[in-house]
Amino acid sequence: MSDTEASPTPLTARPAALQALAARVGLDLDQRVLAILSATPEVEPHALVSCAADRGIAAKAMALGWGDLLGLAEAGTPTMILLRDGGAALLDGASADRSTVSLRNPLDLTAAPAVVDRQRLDRLWLRSGIVVRSGALGDAGEEVFGLRWVARTLGGDKSILRDMGLASVVLSVLALAPALIFMAIADRVLLYQSHATLTLFALLMGVIILFETALGWARRHLAAVLARRVEGRMSLLAMQRLLRLPLDFFEKTPAGEIQSRLFQIYKIRDFITGPLFRTFLDVVTLLVVIPVLFLISPILTWFILGLAAVLVLLILAFRPAIRRATGKVIEADRAKVVAMVETVQGMRTVKALGIEAQRSEAWNRNVAASLRAQFELQVHSNRLETVSTPFERLFQAGSMMLGALIILTESSTASVGAVFAFTMLAMRAAQPLVSLAQLLHAVEQVRLAVGESMMVLNHPPERAPHAVGVRPEIKGHVSFSNVTFTYPGAADPVLRNVSFDVPTGSVIGLVGRSGSGKSTVTRLIQALNAGYSGLIKLDGVEMREMDLPHLRRNLGVVLQENFMFRGTIRENIIAGRPGISFDKVIQACRLAGAEEFIERFPRSYETFIEEGSPNLSGGQKQRLAIARALVTDPPILIFDEATSALDPESEAIVNANLRRIGRGRTIILVSHRLSSLVDADQILVLDAGEVVGNGTHPELLRNNALYRQLWMQQNRDAGRMIHESDRVSAAAG
Numbered sequence: 001m002s003d004t005e006a007s008p009t010p011l012t013a014r015p016a017a018l019q020a021l022a023a024r025v026g027l028d029l030d031q032r033v034l035a036i037l038s039a040t041p042e043v044e045p046h047a048l049v050s051c052a053a054d055r056g057i058a059a060k061a062m063a064l065g066w067g068d069l070l071g072l073a074e075a076g077t078p079t080m081i082l083l084r085d086g087g088a089a090l091l092d093g094a095s096a097d098r099s100t101v102s103l104r105n106p107l108d109l110t111a112a113p114a115v116v117d118r119q120r121l122d123r124l125w126l127r128s129g130i131v132v133r134s135g136a137l138g139d140a141g142e143e144v145f146g147l148r149w150v151a152r153t154l155g156g157d158k159s160i161l162r163d164m165g166l167a168s169v170v171l172s173v174l175a176l177a178p179a180l181i182f183m184a185i186a187d188r189v190l191l192y193q194s195h196a197t198l199t200l201f202a203l204l205m206g207v208i209i210l211f212e213t214a215l216g217w218a219r220r221h222l223a224a225v226l227a228r229r230v231e232g233r234m235s236l237l238a239m240q241r242l243l244r245l246p247l248d249f250f251e252k253t254p255a256g257e258i259q260s261r262l263f264q265i266y267k268i269r270d271f272i273t274g275p276l277f278r279t280f281l282d283v284v285t286l287l288v289v290i291p292v293l294f295l296i297s298p299i300l301t302w303f304i305l306g307l308a309a310v311l312v313l314l315i316l317a318f319r320p321a322i323r324r325a326t327g328k329v330i331e332a333d334r335a336k337v338v339a340m341v342e343t344v345q346g347m348r349t350v351k352a353l354g355i356e357a358q359r360s361e362a363w364n365r366n367v368a369a370s371l372r373a374q375f376e377l378q379v380h381s382n383r384l385e386t387v388s389t390p391f392e393r394l395f396q397a398g399s400m401m402l403g404a405l406i407i408l409t410e411s412s413t414a415s416v417g418a419v420f421a422f423t424m425l426a427m428r429a430a431q432p433l434v435s436l437a438q439l440l441h442a443v444e445q446v447r448l449a450v451g452e453s454m455m456v457l458n459h460p461p462e463r464a465p466h467a468v469g470v471r472p473e474i475k476g477h478v479s480f481s482n483v484t485f486t487y488p489g490a491a492d493p494v495l496r497n498v499s500f501d502v503p504t505g506s507v508i509g510l511v512g513r514s515g516s517g518k519s520t521v522t523r524l525i526q527a528l529n530a531g532y533s534g535l536i537k538l539d540g541v542e543m544r545e546m547d548l549p550h551l552r553r554n555l556g557v558v559l560q561e562n563f564m565f566r567g568t569i570r571e572n573i574i575a576g577r578p579g580i581s582f583d584k585v586i587q588a589c590r591l592a593g594a595e596e597f598i599e600r601f602p603r604s605y606e607t608f609i610e611e612g613s614p615n616l617s618g619g620q621k622q623r624l625a626i627a628r629a630l631v632t633d634p635p636i637l638i639f640d641e642a643t644s645a646l647d648p649e650s651e652a653i654v655n656a657n658l659r660r661i662g663r664g665r666t667i668i669l670v671s672h673r674l675s676s677l678v679d680a681d682q683i684l685v686l687d688a689g690e691v692v693g694n695g696t697h698p699e700l701l702r703n704n705a706l707y708r709q710l711w712m713q714q715n716r717d718a719g720r721m722i723h724e725s726d727r728v729s730a731a732a733g
């Protein structure tokens, strides 16, 4: 069924509401998935979100309050709210006095909206909803990640920045008070011995302290909110971009390196909440304090500004050395993470080979390199700190001395109180000036951190984010014509002019020596690699045109090694895909021959599988992987050495079920064991990336030398083994 055809299942409220939201941003949804969702009694928000994401729509499930709802209505953001009865309503608008919202029924979009007040809504809704951010995921995804992205993200929270700015201005003005009061006390109270004025100042100070405390709290609170938002956005972006990267990126980049680079984004968060945030506040303080300093004494003010300039020059002088040293630290730390992750991932092999000492030695080398790099950085930082300390100290001591000198020489223009006040304010200005200078240093570090994470976050995705692609109904007709393919970076093609045709519902076997390109053929069918020449068509649609999530949802793939996520057997088989009932899980397990062992577990389908599935045997894991591939009822199944690791009994179960499994599906079987392919409708023989034979088992035995050779090899071995065991039993008998 194509997307444009009407769904046979009438849509229920939540899928219908999602469809209406998608229409608002000019996109459509997969009708087949909507129909599956409509057959589910109460559709979970995450299933709706993933249905939207499949079409590149940035939908987000979120908890909502009345205030949020009003804000969304006023901004005109496409929003659905989830109702207690399992239904949903579309947000249409809010009244001018913000006392009511209007809601539309997604099942009858032509009807007038219902106007609902807060009390009534509270009885109806789940205080949650799904919000569609303008347009496709690609809109946000297209943006290049970098310092500019971070700045734009920060700038997005204008109201928070404005409130923080206001609080900072008020705090800075209040910060002037102690110095000015001190000046007044020195020049008036002490001089005229005025108790009443002193009491007044004491009261004033009390009020100012209270006010300052409250504002300080508000400013820190706002900063925490801002930091959380920026971190949230960066974390979402990281996962979103990671998931759309091509497989060969992960094959070429060590897992530890990806991890280490991605985690650099948290340095950006620390920079925002640390140096950047402090500097923002400091600049505000300076803007308030510097003019006052100028009023009190222009000479002294020029003096401290001159000191600040010296600090900036010192930092600029040290910048190249510190940048180099920081780069080395990041590199050395990355190598450390790569070594650690590799050792953890390969622990089974480390133990099996008994190479703990070698791994430990390699680790020690990495640690030593990292410590050396850190020490070098410390040395440069220490030098910088050492030469800048005297200038920092001069802010206070120098201004006091210079102030005293001014009084001694021009006693008529500056009072004692003014010099003390100036010294206090100079201290107030000194810290911001120092941290402003240090910001340069911090920016350098964050620039390096951004550069590190950019390598992952800005790597070209599998497909252009805007490309939605064609979504034909896939029945299972696969054809290759003149396909030539070279892996990126490789010198020679791994497939050369490969052509074959697999009619819908038939079984094709791929055979050939190791490295002949069998798995590569299956990878191209999954569109895991691009950049081939020739045509690969699925039901007449070229693979390059195909929508990737749609394509992969229609394929069931079982490899020799399959990964199980942490979670129960049931969860692993469903793997978060929407619309899969428990009945379907049981059916798939039965077909895969997994039912019998699952039911022997005390917790049956709720048995928990740990990472790496240590509590399952290889054969059990393989049968679960087959069930997981079958559960969506895909029209095409790819088994790439899927049964090679099975014990003879498990293999016999799967092979016996293969006919039933294959009913109505196209099956692509890669196997070294030719005996499991003899019933295939056609067998493709590959040699060094070229098709050297194509036919049924008897045909190939008759007229294909390579196939005959492979067959004889296996059967000779099998024959010899049978002969051997007969000899042993005869001897024993």
Ligand SMILES: Nc1ncnc2c1ncn2[C@@H]1O[C@H](COP(=O)(O)OP(=O)(O)OP(=O)(O)O)[C@@H](O)[C@H]1O
Binding pocket: 248, 251, 487, 488, 490, 494, 512, 513, 514, 515, 516, 517, 518, 519, 520, 521
């Ligand atoms: N991700 C990859 N990047 C670069 N080269 C690859 C990649 N995968 C496979 N190759 C190379 O392509 C060639 C064909 O590999 P492929 O896995 O398709 O062969 P195969 O016939 O399935 O082998 P086997 O039976 O051993 O699994 C090999 O020479 C291999 O080194």
